Amino acid sequence: MSFDPWIWIGALLTLAIFSFLYRENPFYRFAEHLFVGVANGYAITVMWHLVLTTRVITPLRGGNFIVIIPTLIGMLYFCRFMPRFAWLVRFPIAIALGFSAGVSIPAVLQASFIKQIQGTIVYPHTLVNWQQGLWAVIILIGVISTIFYFYFSREHTGILKPVSYIGIIFIMIGFGASFGYTVMARLSLLIGRFYFLFKDWLGIIK
């Protein structure tokens, strides 16, 4: 068993969260609110030491006064809490949105669209190896039928019906695979906490 007070604090807080499994109780609520508070306090610390100090205060001390401009624009975020000047918060938001919208359009189209189309097309050289060729053809059929399934602008009748049904099959298999991996993920998190409780705290696991 550990005698480190911090391990005990971590273990008791872990048990407080786990107590929610029985029913909601004051210990769980306390732990939940503590988490929110500590997380925000940590973020304030990082913001000061790693951002404001290094990117604003140090350059200002070094004579680089240009940083005042983006700092003042950023400080307009504070106007959100002053009803009379709340409209000023639109300026830094507009800058951030305009930047990310402009950057993302060509990037997303290239990465999630063009490259993926390239990956779906079956080239003659893919068919040289029969196994690879078979998987490539199945992927092509799967992608097209999945896209057909998500086309809701027309009723799924005629040729759309069997094609979208094939799409459902691929989607169901894909979601089944996702569920299998989700089970693994959730259990892994539980394994990690039990490992901490029974090894680091109680010392039962050697």
Next chain:
Amino acid sequence: MKIWSSLLKIDRRIIYLAVAISVLVPLIFPFSIPTNVMPPTQVLFNAVDNIDPDNQAMLISVDYDPQTMPELQPMLKALLRHAFARRLPVLVMSWPVQGLGLGKKGLDEVTAEFNRLAQTAEDSIIYGRDYVFLGWPPYWLAAVLRMGSDIGQAFPADYYKNRTSALELMKRIKNYNDIGLIISIAGSAAPQSWITYVNTRFGVRVGAGSTAVSAPDFYPFLNTGQMTGMMAGLKGASEYEHLVHTRYKTTGEMAAIRGMSSQSIAHLAILVLVVIGNIGYFVTRRKQ
């Protein structure tokens, strides 16, 4: 028939207890099963193994927070062990604020593991020479695009408030041309963002360490080659630990491999629960 109806109405806390027992017992009484390595993990391992340590570095982005720590922290430590065993320089950064503490913890623990065995300064893992902890960028997209021309401008100071460009390693690692591989260890779609904005624009290879929940979503990128390998979940972490330990005989706790016996039994338990639920459903439905 009655037994099936009562089984279907069983209190949820009994199910919780069953899951807890199926996880706990193999942890206390582990059994060893040989680790089989899946292809995406092998591809990632080979990619890291083929980076030239004299000319390039590896960038690890800690894109997760404590919520997914049990799955992803072993991946970070395995990657760091791999890099340090090869004397491959490493840059570490974090996307979510809460990932910083985990990045620091992983670096401190693995560095200590290696330095415990080191006998000279050459053998030791030294900050600034062998690795740099860049810290957290306030606006991720701007920072990763900036790193394409100058990493020192994207991170003017590191986590310890040293001027980044003054560090020994950063005198030769300037931008993505000097990065052999970026590995995003993430509990979200962060690897996809790295591919979209960095791999597409700058051509630098991107690999991933992903939670099992997100892993299926990245297979289209593995298929096109936009993603160079992936560790999926705790199993992926155990595969990587196994590969690193087998090749480089690293020491240090291998938490992911340790968890595999629990993982196996717990999966079977969930399977049994689902099967019982379905049998009960069909039996009671037929009687009705």
Next chain:
Amino acid sequence: MKRKIPLIIVLVLGITMMIQFFIPHKFSKDIYMNILDWIAIIGAFAFILGLGSIIRHHIDKIRRKKEHWPYSWVTLIAIVMTAIIGLGGGMEGKGPLPVSFPIVTSAGARVISYSIQTIYENIMAPLGATMFALLAFFMASAAYRAFRARTMEATLLLVAAFIVMVGVVPLGHFISPRLPYLAQCIMDVPNTASKRGILFGVGLGVAATSLKIMLGIERNWLGGGK
């Protein structure tokens, strides 16, 4: 003007960043670098919105004595104390505020630290990790009660899930080497195909939404008011 100028900023900046992607000229690159440096500082302040909202919410809860209001004190005190320790003690605990104290135990003298990193590792990390670990129990309960092979499609989902669940763990390889191979095939082929189809939709959706924001068609971000 209060709405028009931000919309113009979005349009101009958006088009600039889009065009810049294709222009390798030095002038374009210089503007691009300056924008990146400025955006990094502007973006940092966005955190204030979230922090301010949380503080306002909890102060409001205390003032109006809403349900569970005493716990809001826990949050506010935790924010203040953690911020003081972090700001005063520094990221490494080497700041002007002392963040450790020596104690003498039966095993000898030792130092107890309460630096920001210690608080992170022993309070934040366990709490965050355990909150998500609860999901394992909820997932098991939900799977037991709701996962039924009612239809052909649901059966297909169930079978795929079973193969993957057993195939990806080492026990699967122990039972049969074909299981991991089958699981990997499921991931490489039907899973890739369906996820790629979904990815097309998502990619087009992101591009369309970005375009709508740039062109001022999507204006929810402006908020209410004039």
